[in-house]
Amino acid sequence: MFDRPPLMLEATVSYVDGTLFPITVIVNHLRTLIGVDSEEPSGTGTEGARVRAKRQAGAEHLASFVQARQEARPDERLVLIGDFNAFELKDGYVDVIGTIAGQPAPPDEVVLASEDLVNPDLANLVAALPQEERYTFVFDGNAQVLDHVLVNSAAAPFVRDVAVARGNADAPEVARNDASSAFRLSDHDVLAAYFGAPPTELTEQAWLLPAGIHGDPRSGLYEGWVVVQNRSRATLAGPLHLGFDQLTSGVTLVDATGMFGDLPFVTLEASSLRPWGVLILPVRFANPDTARIQFVPRLFRGLLP
Structure with missing residues (x-):
């Protein structure tokens, strides 16, 4: 044959x-x-x-x-x-x-x-x-x-x-x-x-807190921060990515690095995060309908598209 x-x-x-x-x-x-x-x-x-x-x-x-x-x-x-x-x-x-x-x-x-x-x-x-x-x-x-x-x-x-x-x-x-x-x-x-290998989720090893989200209803642009803290005793090696799960319908993450399936994400500049280390990530959203911006932050390590 x-x-x-x-x-x-x-x-x-x-x-x-x-x-x-x-x-x-x-x-x-x-x-x-x-x-x-x-x-x-x-x-x-x-x-x-x-x-x-x-x-x-x-x-x-x-x-x-x-x-x-x-x-x-x-x-x-x-x-x-x-x-x-x-x-x-x-x-x-x-x-x-x-x-x-x-x-x-x-x-x-x-x-x-x-x-x-x-x-x-x-x-x-x-x-x-x-x-x-x-x-x-x-x-x-x-x-x-x-x-x-x-x-x-x-x-x-x-x-x-x-x-x-x-x-x-x-x-x-x-x-x-x-x-x-x-x-x-x-x-x-x-x-x-x-x-690329599937990423490893590190959400359970970190505190992820959205903060200070505010904006101008006339322009539809909103901004704020997400505080990322490593609450484990081990360094979180990168590359690290913050995903925005269940983001309010009609709201777009302006500075997204890319999409992982339906999940917009931002790649963090820090190559790693030491134990109890803190990183503050500025974020911007397009919100033309002036909806209440909600999302569930998730932390990943590995290669994303």
Whole structure:
């Protein structure tokens, strides 16, 4: 079935703050498209039929393997990466990416159709790339995507970025002969996906007190402070973030660093907070409806989007 069987790595990333981030990565290099439409005899059929059947079998086997992992370990973070030798969209013969992701093409759109073998579906991170960056291989002058990163629903919330490392697909073939250069060592560019570990909540180890919130109803701008005190006997190592949970509807945190799900947050300037140490964070809100501003402060440590 596979000339190059998938390789699986089960890893646990250990952060300096003690956070552990288990992740499973499956590296793939599936059967190429070469010969997919060949009418040359091969065994009891044609070379094209053999290639199509092999591509379908490889995709279905990988999809079934992923589904078995999801059913046995629903919280396992799965990442499938590599050269799938398949376009971002179906090629009309076998829908390799759709089959593996749990979104197979209907029978009237491909020569060999597959059943839906994966639920919940996987997400293809290639879709997050800008249109002009969606290629990893150039064939006869045609830029195309053959390499992909698929993630399951357990891994998706921790994706921070995806990018293509250039240096191969656009480089001239003669660069292979230059021993002083790394260009064109492969004919594919490399996809890179970046993940961040879930943050650790430290709310129970701190006193978090909103104070002095006031403003001008005419402008709708309000300001105040949140007092953060470490009430534990250990230093709270950063990066530290203050989240504003259950913020009054219609009120916006003006200087938010970002969003963690539905939670606006501010990253604190202090890299750590010593035992019983105090930090006063100024905050500003846009409150066009002059509503009473309420929120539940929460303290986090770790990487946020």
